[in-house]
Amino acid sequence: MLLPLEVDEVHISVSFTWDIPRAERLMKEWRAVAQVKIGGPGIGMRGENFEPGKYLRPGYTITSRGCNNRCWFCSVWKREGKIRELPMTGGNIVLDDNLLACSDDHIMSVFAMLAKQKHKADFRGGLEAALLKEWHVKCLIDLNCSQIFFAYDTPNDKEPLFEAGRLFKKNGWNMVSQVLRCYVLIGYPRDTFEAAKKRLYDTVRAGFMPYAMLYRNEKGIVDHGWLLFRWYWSSHRLVPSQVRKARIEMKLDPPNIISRQQQTFTFDEETLDKNIEV
Ligand code: SF4
Numbered sequence: 073m074l075l076p077l078e079v080d081e082v083h084i085s086v087s088f089t090w091d092i093p094r095a096e097r098l099m100k101e102w103r104a105v106a107q108v109k110i111g112g113p114g115i116g117m118r119g120e121n122f123e124p125g126k127y128l129r130p131g132y133t134i135t136s137r138g139c140n141n142r143c144w145f146c147s148v149w150k151r152e153g154k155i156r157e158l159p160m161t162g163g164n165i166v167l168d169d170n171l172l173a174c175s176d177d178h179i180m181s182v183f184a185m186l187a188k189q190k191h192k193a194d195f196r197g198g199l200e201a202a203l204l205k206e207w208h209v210k211c212l213i214d215l216n217c218s219q220i221f222f223a224y225d226t227p228n229d230k231e232p233l234f235e236a237g238r239l240f241k242k243n244g245w246n247m248v249s250q251v252l253r254c255y256v257l258i259g260y261p262r263d264t265f266e267a268a269k270k271r272l273y274d275t276v277r278a279g280f281m282p283y284a285m286l287y288r289n290e291k292g293i294v295d296h297g298w299l300l301f302r303w304y305w306s307s308h309r310l311v312p313s314q315v316r317k318a319r320i321e322m323k324l325d326p327p328n329i330i331s332r333q334q335q336t337f338t339f340d341e342e343t344l345d346k347n348i349e350v
Contacts, residue, residue, distance in 0.1 A: 079106040085127040086114030089147075090292020116151050124161050131191065133163025135182050139170040141200075143225060145260060145287060164189040165196055172203035183211045192218040198255055199223075201232035209239045217251055221283070224275055225257040237279035247279045254280035256305070259298035260287035272305055276318045281311065 082102045086095045091114050099108045111117045112127070122134040138152035148169045155173040160181055171179065186193040193215045201222045212220060224233055233254065241247055254275045258268040268284075275282040284305035288294050304310050318324075 082106050082108045083127070084108065084110045085112035086110060087112060088114045088288075088292060089290055090114075090288070113147070113151060116147070118152055121158050122161055124163055128167070131163055132165045132167055133161055133185075134158065134167050134197075135160055135185075136168045136171060136174045136178065140173050141170070145225065145257065147290075160185055162189065164191040165194045167197040169197065170200055170203075171195070171197065172200050172208065179208065180211075183215065186215055192216060194218045195220045197221070201229060201236040204232070204236045204239060206239055206243070209236075209243050209245075213240075213243055213245060219251050219253050222252070222254045222280060223257075224254050224271055224282075230271075230274060233275065233280065234278045241279065250281050252280045254278075254282055255285045256282045257287055258284045258302060258305070259295050263287070265301055268301065272314075273318045273322060276315050277322060277324065281315060283311070 082105065084095045084098050084102075086092055095110050095114070099110060102108050113119065119134070119137045124130065124133065128134075136155055136157045137148075138155045139146070139148045140154050142149045152169065155170060157174050157178045162185065164186060166182065166186070168174075171182065174182075193212075195212075195217060196219070198221045222233060222236060223229060237247075237252070240252060245252070256268070256271050256275055258271070272282045272284065282305055284302045286294050286298055286302040286306075304314055
């Protein structure tokens, strides 16, 4: 058991801005024990080299930070600046901000590192479909990943997502495997249920299993009118039936895709729901 006397310093890593009050409460509680430091992306702190097991569970890895895009709803480019490659560390769950914006050499090193891991590669950070090349697809197929997330955040993401689906299909990917997944941003200002449903259906049509991400403003406030809609499109129990319904409505074959998906579903709802809990 950890005794307070053994603690020299306490670090609190804040993932999201809306967790700051909780971090401040923790700081007050631990101040009597040792010096407390608060950091992390939630307070706008630029990330440094990644140390496996520090602030994230073992298995997670970050091989690059930053992004060359400037999406209006995202804090990455404000906090981290342009893409920068970090020293390679081990891990099978890749959380890079935009891995495919890295150099080919770096991406190849990441794939090589992942091939040596005990557990299947899991691209949970989200890949940018517009940067996907055929050689990436071949490597991703060889890696036999547990899941590969893309993102459909803005209208510009739609065509690249369809192209990504076509590339996987062309290279012999089993499109019913449910490994290809896609975060779909919903509930931002002026979004509508109808428009969001269209994006989710398009995601299905492109060959991806959608996962709805509910927009939060910088204070972490969500539009509560979207909670039920979000639940239908993010619960691992409900998304398969939503996808089935979408496939039937869009007359996509085979409509029975979901029974196979349910058998192989590897979705880590616990981790993802922590990121979006309201
Ligand atoms: S591409 Fe992704 S990481 Fe880059 S700015 Fe847009 S949302 Fe943020």
